[in-house]
Amino acid sequence: MQKEEIWQTRENIAKTFGLASQSYDVSARLQRFSGKHLMPWLPKKSDLTVLDLGSGTGFFTDLLASNYQQVIGLDISTNMLRFAKSKRNENILWIEADAHKIPLADESVDLIYSNLVIQWFDPLNVAINEILRVLKPGGLIIFTTLIDGTLHELKSSWKQVDNDQHVIDFKTVDEMNALFNTGQSKLLEQKCQDIILEYQNVIHLARELKGLGANHLPNKKNRGLSGKDKWFKMTEFYQDFLEPSGIYPATYRLFSGLVVKLNN
């Protein structure tokens, strides 16, 4: 992707999430689950500087602020930050910035927490270099992300209708390992699990993805609304996945990682 295209893409991501900021906390069932299951990996020491990368509405930033001395919430979306500032612990420092260019000093942070954000980073290795730059040697990254296999039902239903990209490209487990197991960092622990959420119909699923700001597609050729006919056809193919109870399942393949920055 050209530099200009990358910036446009990031601006679109910020806008999409911004529009979702008001509805996000009610529709974020997956986020709540994934963010909470990272808790056992959090260090017990309290005198730490912690960065919540892609802090969204600040739900987990608030939890971190009750455990750690200094907590920073960083997000690219103005509206998400506005919402977070109005609702959360007033000691939190909020920064509007892009994770690919973090406005913090080298080796200034002890711990980076990031829940369901890094799947939006592109190129991911640039963001990881930034993360490792601001992290102190021996510092930890505790994160979740979605990986390949996520929304496979939706992907395969659309595939039978057209060749447009309707679901973002997710990294594989091997790619995650290659990105974090380098001379600079090591993936100490990892977990991969399928979370299957249930929907009354495909419109319910589409609404939740929209509510989460997850409807942004960087490489989508046809940016307009898919025609009603196409949408209808897709929902027909989706019925192949219907559960006996008439519920529509959607798979989210969740990858959780505990990474240490090596002392070089």
Ligand SMILES: C[S@@+](CC[C@H](N)C(=O)[O-])C[C@H]1O[C@@H](n2cnc3c(N)ncnc32)[C@H](O)[C@@H]1O
């Ligand atoms: C799915 S939400 C997760 C929010 C929060 N971590 C939570 O668990 O509730 C993803 C967040 O990442 C932010 N984001 C996406 N790309 C970003 C980037 N390049 N830099 C900083 N934040 C970004 C979005 O604005 C959004 O608030």
